[in-house]
Amino acid sequence: MRLIFSFLAAAAIALPALSVANAQQTQPACSSIYTRPEILSMSASQWTLTKSVLSAMHRDGWFAWFAQIHDSWFGKIHSSSQFFPFHRRFIYDWERVARGYNGAYVQPYWDETRDYRTPALSQVLTSSWVGGNGQGSNFCVQDGNQAGWNMTYPSDHCFSRNFTNNGNLAPWYSPEYLQSIIERGDSMTTFRFHVELTLHGVVHFNMGGDLFQNYSPNDWIFMLHHANIDRLWWQWQMNNHMWTIEDRNFDNTTTTLSTNIAYYNEPISTVMQLGYGSMCHQYASDPIRPQAHNSTLQNTLINSLPNDVLSTWFPITAKLPAAAAAPNITPDIAASRPGKPIPYPTQFPQDWVKTRSRDPTTVNSIEKDARDFVTAMNNAGYKSPG
Ligand SMILES: *[C@@H]1O[C@H](CO)[C@@H](O)[C@H](O)[C@H]1NC(C)=O
Ligand SMILES: *[C@@H]1O[C@H](CO)[C@@H](O)[C@H](O)[C@H]1NC(C)=O
Ligand SMILES: *[C@@H]1O[C@H](CO)[C@@H](O)[C@H](O)[C@H]1NC(C)=O
Ligand SMILES: *[C@@H]1O[C@H](CO)[C@@H](O)[C@H](O)[C@H]1NC(C)=O
Ligand SMILES: [Cu+2]
Numbered sequence: 001m002r003l004i005f006s007f008l009a010a011a012a013i014a015l016p017a018l019s020v021a022n023a024q025q026t027q028p029a030c031s032s033i034y035t036r037p038e039i040l041s042m043s044a045s046q047w048t049l050t051k052s053v054l055s056a057m058h059r060d061g062w063f064a065w066f067a068q069i070h071d072s073w074f075g076k077i078h079s080s081s082q083f084f085p086f087h088r089r090f091i092y093d094w095e096r097v098a099r100g101y102n103g104a105y106v107q108p109y110w111d112e113t114r115d116y117r118t119p120a121l122s123q124v125l126t127s128s129w130v131g132g133n134g135q136g137s138n139f140c141v142q143d144g145n146q147a148g149w150n151m152t153y154p155s156d157h158c159f160s161r162n163f164t165n166n167g168n169l170a171p172w173y174s175p176e177y178l179q180s181i182i183e184r185g186d187s188m189t190t191f192r193f194h195v196e197l198t199l200h201g202v203v204h205f206n207m208g209g210d211l212f213q214n215y216s217p218n219d220w221i222f223m224l225h226h227a228n229i230d231r232l233w234w235q236w237q238m239n240n241h242m243w244t245i246e247d248r249n250f251d252n253t254t255t256t257l258s259t260n261i262a263y264y265n266e267p268i269s270t271v272m273q274l275g276y277g278s279m280c281h282q283y284a285s286d287p288i289r290p291q292a293h294n295s296t297l298q299n300t301l302i303n304s305l306p307n308d309v310l311s312t313w314f315p316i317t318a319k320l321p322a323a324a325a326a327p328n329i330t331p332d333i334a335a336s337r338p339g340k341p342i343p344y345p346t347q348f349p350q351d352w353v354k355t356r357s358r359d360p361t362t363v364n365s366i367e368k369d370a371r372d373f374v375t376a377m378n379n380a381g382y383k384s385p386g
Contacts, residue, residue, distance in 0.1 A: 034280060034281055054146075063153070066217040074214040077262050094223055111285070133162070161211065169207075172203065173199045174384055178195075234286055305382060339384050345374070
């Protein structure tokens with residue numbers, strides 16, 4: 001009885017929220033939704049199928065095709081409002097082609113924040129999965145599903161990775177920081193810059209080789225990475241930003257929902273809401289629903305952080321009812337929890353920032369924010385379970 005009652009109550013709350021979210025929806029609802037898994041949760045048979053589709057796509061020139069589009073449009077689809085919509089549409093396009101080879105293909109994502117302390121030790125980067133660092137003077141990748149591949153775009157070369165930090169990869173961004181970005185991103189510009197210039201940039205930069213170039217889709221990690229970036233955008237969208245897109249386009253005009261997606265010439269509105277039009281995918285961690293769900297991480301934050309730190313860095317979590325009840329905890333209580341302090345993330349070298357013509361002031365302020373975050377969390381005695 002209690003179960004039935006809560007189900008009805010939940011449905012009554014969910015319906016008005018859905019119709020508000022759909023006020024701007026012009027696309028038909030998908031008749032079925034498929035789920036993109038985290039790569040390491042794929043079954044052995046699903047991974048075998050995925051690898052064989054990828055080999056066939058490589059044989060038929062699709063890696064070069066996608067690398068060429070990304071390279072040609074690079075300046076327009078980064079550091080602008082195009083960043084999220086273009087890449088959502090682009091990953092969908094890749095997945096569409098792959099599903100033409102085998103309808104059971106779904107594009108997995110890599111939850112890179114899980115591996116943020118020591119990315120080089122990630123299981124994803126082992127020979128059973130996508131392989132690790134390149135070998136020899138040209139850093140040709142010799143293991144994983146792209147082992148020994150020769151790429152043709154922009155000219156013939158071996159498929160390569162050149163990990164930073166002498167092959168060890170420096171730490172990147174914690175799940176806590178991404179959660180903080182999602183909660184503090186009060187405009188598309190703020191949220192987009194934080195994602196683009198932290199986790200997004202550092203994975204490209206740290207991996208080196210093909211993934212570091214404007215033709216980065218040569219490395220299939222590109223698709224895993226951008227599916228994850230897309231998932232983070234969706235998490236933000238579910239926090240009352242379903243239709244938020246205002247941000248500067250590449251020509252410095254203000255973006256609206258009817259602005260076209262670069263290269264595809266389709267309105268941005270067509271990709272905004274998962275579950276409609278061609279966007280019939282959802283992420284295993286974040287099934288389609290009108291509002292964000294409370295996560296285990298949020299519970300950990302509520303139970304571990306003093307209220308001032310919580311409200312500064314996690315304003316949404318701080319407003320959850322449980323937060324009001326959470327007592328201030330002293331650092332030594334926090335220190336007895338499992339987990340470890342958060343390491344400071346990799347910073348981009350200044351010369352790289354200049355050559356990529358990114359605005360150094362913006363990059364520096366975002367990197368400072370990320371360091372201030374780590375300092376505040378560690379000073380509060382927070383131990384990251386990750
Ligand atoms: C890649 O190119 C190299 C050098 O041209 C060649 O020796 C090798 O056999 C090629 N590998 C594949 C898998 O085609
Ligand atoms: C590999 O990366 C290092 C910096 O991490 C750089 O100095 C070196 O030139 C790169 N090598 C190649 C072949 O790209
Ligand atoms: C873009 O437009 C805004 C608003 O008109 C203006 O403040 C800004 O300086 C422009 N930026 C560039 C790079 O032209
Ligand atoms: C999150 O949790 C709080 C209480 O713990 C609850 O009141 C709220 O409805 C939850 N939000 C969602 C979207 O589930
Ligand atoms: Cu890109």
